[in-house]
Amino acid sequence: MNVTVLGAGAWGTALAVLLQRGGHHVTLWGHDAAYLAELRKSAKNERYLPGIALPTEWQLEANLAAAISSAECVVVAVPSKAFREVTTALANFAGILVSVTKGLEHETGLTMCGILAANAPRASHAALSGPSLALEVARGIPTAIVAASNDAEVANTVQTLFHRPAFRVYTTTDIAGVELGGALKNVIAIAAGVCDGLGFGDNSKASLVTRGIVEMRRLGIACGAQAETFAGLSGMGDLMVTCFSKLSRNRGFGERVGRGEKPDAILASMTSVAEGYPTARSACHLARKLDISTPIIDEVYAMLYEGKNVRQAVQDLTTRESKAED
């Protein structure tokens, strides 16, 4: 299949490598021509995927219209803040669109597939999400993930497209559950990272994460998702890896917040995007609109956007009264 991946960051590049290894004709689009020229020349991406030999037979393209002109499937892997703008180019695209970006648009509360439905109404839409650190996928380490689409046939097509011996793809039609799980877990991961940064242990983090998935599920159900999706790979599975892995960007961002660094300064120093930062704001806003209780998300918002003292925020989360577990 002719597949174009939009976004040449860690995840877009890792998926392009995977698709190329799967025998597809791959075009990788990035907005920075000089950066692509460097990838072409070196066949390496030391910034995002150190140690991985990149293919040489793929197309690297900085012109968006050219990149999608002969695509049957477009995989969108740009940061959430650029998602709406980049996907306006897909207005007439009638193939399969797969979002692999995890976020919520602040103004609308839309997931990325919600934006695709608005920007590319002729296309079929799917989301791919699960516990999948980009570097591990590029290294060929066994990974399992979920392809979600309202249309089961589209989910099956995406499954076949990505499936590899070390990359198992499961399917579901609960696209809302998969996308909300993917977006919200990044906010919980920031809280988990703050625990790490404060020197709190694994006991604290495990109880935080356990209550975190309750919030994710509660908010997800209010948005039309199915409860059981949050117990699967795209919910609990992805949450675990994001909260416990040393490789997780959002956890690492939170760890630096926990150590007392200022969010703005951390963001400026990171080469990758910590999607949990904008999602904390969108999710908090959405929860208030829907009147859903989300104490962890609220404390993350307060730490990142209102300058709340991190130790106080975590203390406020961990010193609530004992009661029956809910």
Place this chain on the structure above:
Amino acid sequence: MNVTVLGAGAWGTALAVLLQRGGHHVTLWGHDAAYLAELRKSAKNERYLPGIALPTEWQLEANLAAAISSAECVVVAVPSKAFREVTTALANFAGILVSVTKGLEHETGLTMCGILAANAPRASHAALSGPSLALEVARGIPTAIVAASNDAEVANTVQTLFHRPAFRVYTTTDIAGVELGGALKNVIAIAAGVCDGLGFGDNSKASLVTRGIVEMRRLGIACGAQAETFAGLSGMGDLMVTCFSKLSRNRGFGERVGRGEKPDAILASMTSVAEGYPTARSACHLARKLDISTPIIDEVYAMLYEGKNVRQAVQDLTTRESKAED
């Protein structure tokens, strides 16, 4: 309250320290008088709780009958293999018995509170379980845990007994769910450790753990537990910390198995008990008896008891056909 803790290993000692700090009159029983004399003399336990100052005003007692003679509550923290024998001494005890041991008796399939019900029919029974690495609890790092009893009043009493500012205790009446979650997660943690030992990454481990909780819940429900308990602290919470923490004994045991060491040799070299080892056998036996599908538990059993090649076992788990996520 007069509380006696049976078992002076890491967890028993950490809980005795916690109870002493909570103002209770604590007696700690261990079968080895010389070991207790050393604890008394040094006020330290470098083997299990390095760096922790032990109380000096508690009782250390090697005589079991004397240790329980004036107890209102007895906390049982001995390894599962010694549980039935030690608790025969409680035949006439009519106070509150709290099991903090995680295991399943092989011959009967009973949980530890099941053994207490048989051995100490006059007492009230409860189990205490959750993500609680002993060393972190002794260090006063915030921890949340669940007190379970069929009798809600007993659960509330146990909650009050253990509650401390950095040790939050929730209550539930689903004692089967809490005990089975605690026992079975150690088996999944061995599988997670094997993944680590083989050099597989966090993606693999997250998908294994996500499917692990499905097995735990399935087997638990067949034994009368409530599904939602497995989503709480004593299920998913404890599972996460046991599978991801460097401090976890069962994960560490699995990691060494994954590196090719023989189970017998590892067990002989460990100072603490890896309860997942006997539980793998009991759980596999129980699942066959109840006709419940438990592929991960079965592979752990095959690796530990039938000499199955670890790489083959993990491969058999990770290369099953793609399908809809269940």
